[in-house]
Amino acid sequence: MARAQEIQKVVSASGIEAWLVEDHTVPIIAIDFSFAGGVSQDEDGKEGGVTMLTSLMDEGADDLSSEEFLTALEENAIKMKFDAGRDRFFGSLRTLTPNKALAFELLAKAIQSPHFEASSVERMRAQWIASVRRAEKDPNTILARTFREAAYPGHPYSRPSNGTATSLAAVTQADLKHLHKAIFTRDGLTIGIVGAIDAESVKTLLDQVFAPLPAKGDLKPVEDVKIARIGEIHVPFDAPQTSIRFGAPGIDRQDDDFYAAYLVNHILGGGSFSSRLYNEIREKRGLAYGVYSYLTSSDHAALFAGGMATRSENNEQAITLVKQEIARLGKEGPTQEELDATKKYLIGSYPLRFDSSSKISRQLVALQNEGLNIDYFEKRNSYIEAVTLEDTKRVAARLLDPSKLLLVTVGKQMKNASLAPKAPVSEDALAPSKTKPQTN
Known part of the structure; x- marks a missing residue:
C-alpha cells in the first residue's frame, strides 16, 4: 500500500x-x-x-x-x-x-x-x-x-x-x-x-x-442541487424482472459525519454479502440475486442510493423489505457487533485498493479532486476507527428515512405505483447544497 x-x-x-x-x-x-x-x-x-x-x-x-x-x-x-x-x-x-x-x-x-x-x-x-x-x-x-x-x-x-x-x-x-x-x-x-x-x-x-495549455477556460457554472422529488415512479417494460432503484439526499464527503455514514451504509447495503439488505432479501427469501446501497458525491449533489432486480411478482415484497430495513436501521442504528465487524473489514481490506500502479495513480487523483490531504492514505484507517456507536446511531437517523426516498421501477406494472412521482419535496430540499466529490 x-x-x-x-x-x-x-x-x-x-x-x-x-x-x-x-x-x-x-x-x-x-x-x-x-x-x-x-x-x-x-x-x-x-x-x-x-x-x-x-x-x-x-x-x-x-x-x-x-x-x-x-x-x-x-x-x-x-x-x-x-x-x-x-x-x-x-x-x-x-x-x-x-x-x-x-x-x-x-x-x-x-x-x-x-x-x-x-x-x-x-x-x-x-x-x-x-x-x-x-x-x-x-x-x-x-x-x-x-x-x-x-x-x-x-x-x-x-x-x-x-x-x-x-x-x-x-x-x-x-x-x-x-x-x-x-x-x-x-x-x-x-x-x-x-x-x-x-x-x-x-x-x-x-x-x-501540460504547461502549454491555457491557464483558464470558459466553463459554464453548475448550481448545487438536491433530489427534487420523493415517491414512486413506475415505467412499464415487458420483462420477467423488475429493475429497482432508490435514492435520497446523501451526506457530503467533507461533512463531519461522512465516516459514520460510510459505516452505516456498509452495514445496510454496501457490505455485499454481510449487509442487512443482502441478508433479508437474498439470503432469507431469495428475492434478488444481489441488492446494494451506496453513498456518492458529485461536485454539486450528495446522494444515498441503491438498487436491485427481482422477478416482477416479487417486486412489492422486495421494495417493502428495503423500506423496512432502512427504517429499522435509521431508528435503531447498528449494533456494536455490526460496527466492530465493519471496521475490521474496511480497515483490513483497504490495502487491496493499492495492488497496482494504476489503482494508486487513480487514487492520487481522487484524493486531490476531493480536497483531501497528501497524508490521507496514512490516516484513513484512523478515521474509520474513531467512529463510535453513538456516531452511527445519530447519523443513521439523519441519513435513513424511507419517507424521503425517490423509488423508480422498470418492469411489469406495480399495483400501487404511479407513472409520475407522488409528491414534491419541500422548497427547503430544493435549495442549493454545498457538496463535493468523495473517496473512501
Whole structure:
C-alpha cells in the first residue's frame, strides 16, 4: 500500500503540480489526470458532446494522422485513455519505461493539438448513436434516465451522459473544439503518477505535456442541487424482472459525519454479502440475486442510493423489505457487533485498493479532486476507527428515512405505483447544497 510518506508533491518549473509515488520494482509508469469540466458542460440539445470528445482525443493530433497516432500507441504498447464524469474530464497513460519519451510526446500532442477531423468525428458520432439506440431498449438505461430526470429536473445532472441520437447528431466540429478549449486548461488540473520515474524527470514531463495549455477556460457554472422529488415512479417494460432503484439526499464527503455514514451504509447495503439488505432479501427469501446501497458525491449533489432486480411478482415484497430495513436501521442504528465487524473489514481490506500502479495513480487523483490531504492514505484507517456507536446511531437517523426516498421501477406494472412521482419535496430540499466529490 502507498503510505503517505511515499507520496511526493512535485511542482514543475511552470507551476504544474503532481503527486508522485516512485516504484522502481517494475519498468512501468502510470499517470492519471483530470480537468475540471465533465458532461455537465454539454450544451442544451447537444448532450453527448463531451462523451464524443473522449473518443476523439487519440484520433490524430499535431503532425500525426489518426492511423499514425493509433499505430504508434499499439506498436509501442502504450495505453492512452480518456473518459468523462459529471464534473471532470479524465485521462490516463500507461507505458513501459523504455518508451517513456514517445509516450509523453504522444500524450502532449493529444492534449494540446487534437485534430477533430471530419471523418473521425462522423465515425465516432455513428458509433455513439448506435450505442445509445441499443441502450434505449435496456431496462437499466431506462431506470437510470428516469431516476436522473425525476431527481434533478432541469439540471445538467438530469441529462444523459452519452446523449441521444438527436443530440449527438447536433454536435458539430466547432462544438468539440469549443469544449476542448474550455476544459483542457491548467486551472483545476490534478495529476497522479506512479512508477519507475524520479521527481526531476516528472517535472520536465509535466511542463512538456501540460504547461502549454491555457491557464483558464470558459466553463459554464453548475448550481448545487438536491433530489427534487420523493415517491414512486413506475415505467412499464415487458420483462420477467423488475429493475429497482432508490435514492435520497446523501451526506457530503467533507461533512463531519461522512465516516459514520460510510459505516452505516456498509452495514445496510454496501457490505455485499454481510449487509442487512443482502441478508433479508437474498439470503432469507431469495428475492434478488444481489441488492446494494451506496453513498456518492458529485461536485454539486450528495446522494444515498441503491438498487436491485427481482422477478416482477416479487417486486412489492422486495421494495417493502428495503423500506423496512432502512427504517429499522435509521431508528435503531447498528449494533456494536455490526460496527466492530465493519471496521475490521474496511480497515483490513483497504490495502487491496493499492495492488497496482494504476489503482494508486487513480487514487492520487481522487484524493486531490476531493480536497483531501497528501497524508490521507496514512490516516484513513484512523478515521474509520474513531467512529463510535453513538456516531452511527445519530447519523443513521439523519441519513435513513424511507419517507424521503425517490423509488423508480422498470418492469411489469406495480399495483400501487404511479407513472409520475407522488409528491414534491419541500422548497427547503430544493435549495442549493454545498457538496463535493468523495473517496473512501
